[in-house]
Amino acid sequence: GEDVEQSLFLSVREGDSSVINCTYTDSSSTYLYWYKQEPGAGLQLLTYIFSNMDMKQDQRLTVLLNKKDKHLSLRIADTQTGDSAIYFCAGQNRDDKIIFGKGTRLHILP
Amino acid sequence: DAGVTQSPTHLIKTRGQHVTLRCSPISGHKSVSWYQQVLGQGPQFIFQYYEKEERGRGNFPDRFSARQFPNYSSELNVNALLLGDSALYLCASSFPSTGELFFGEGSRLTVL
Numbered sequence: 767g768e769d770v771e772q773s774l775f776l777s778v779r780e781g782d783s784s785v786i787n788c789t790y791t792d793s794s795s796t797y798l799y800w801y802k803q804e805p806g807a808g809l810q811l812l813t814y815i816f817s818n819m820d821m822k823q824d825q826r827l828t829v830l831l832n833k834k835d836k837h838l839s840l841r842i843a844d845t846q847t848g849d850s851a852i853y854f855c856a857g858q859n860r861d862d863k864i865i866f867g868k869g870t871r872l873h874i875l876p
Numbered sequence: 877d878a879g880v881t882q883s884p885t886h887l888i889k890t891r892g893q894h895v896t897l898r899c900s901p902i903s904g905h906k907s908v909s910w911y912q913q914v915l916g917q918g919p920q921f922i923f924q925y926y927e928k929e930e931r932g933r934g935n936f937p938d939r940f941s942a943r944q945f946p947n948y949s950s951e952l953n954v955n956a957l958l959l960g961d962s963a964l965y966l967c968a969s970s971f972p973s974t975g976e977l978f979f980g981e982g983s984r985l986t987v988l
Contacts, residue, residue: 809919
């Protein structure tokens with residue numbers, strides 16, 4: 767089945783760029799997603815990328831997809847304190863169900 | 877516009893009891909998915925329903941069941957609660973075309 771792996775923690779200074787990485791196993795994923803979860807809240811869809819794209823940019827967010835290596839990354843430019851949250855990478859498995867990684871906790875240093 | 881709404885937001889049960897969690901999808905969404913999120917983990921897929929039919933089931937015991945109603949709202953039922961069922965239960969609705977999930981705030985279940 768689908769497996770999605772991501773590092774658990776990332777610390778970044780305010781104003782710097784954050785890069786959160788993810789690897790996935792199921793190459794049949796049509797879409798790959800990034801979700802954000804703030805404390806005590808549900809998950810918010812940040813962005814998604816279609817599997818035939820290698821890059822998508824949306825304001826401060828840039829998603830890079832390396833389909834050959836099954837590697838997905840999320841870059842947040844000019845990281846702000848409000849970006850502090852847990853970021854989940856997710857992909858579709860062969861049954862079209864969305865499977866999540868364990869999340870990367872982004873900590874912003876002043 | 878209302879997003880996905882879930883109720884109750886918090887509840888406390890004891891082992892062996894039964895719980896029913898409710899979800900109303902975004903207007904126009906016909907697909908509802910349920911996820912369990914244990915503290916410190918990512919959401920784990922439990923069920924997906926589309927047009928009142930079960931479209932998928934995750935690796936959860938038969939104590940977990942769900943249904944979808946004609947108005948596309950959904951209920952998740954868990955019988956014979958165990959301590960390990962303590963978690964945030966998330967409901968999400970979606971358009972089938974892109975699959976992107978729109979989540980509610982969740983129901984936090986504590987089993988004592």
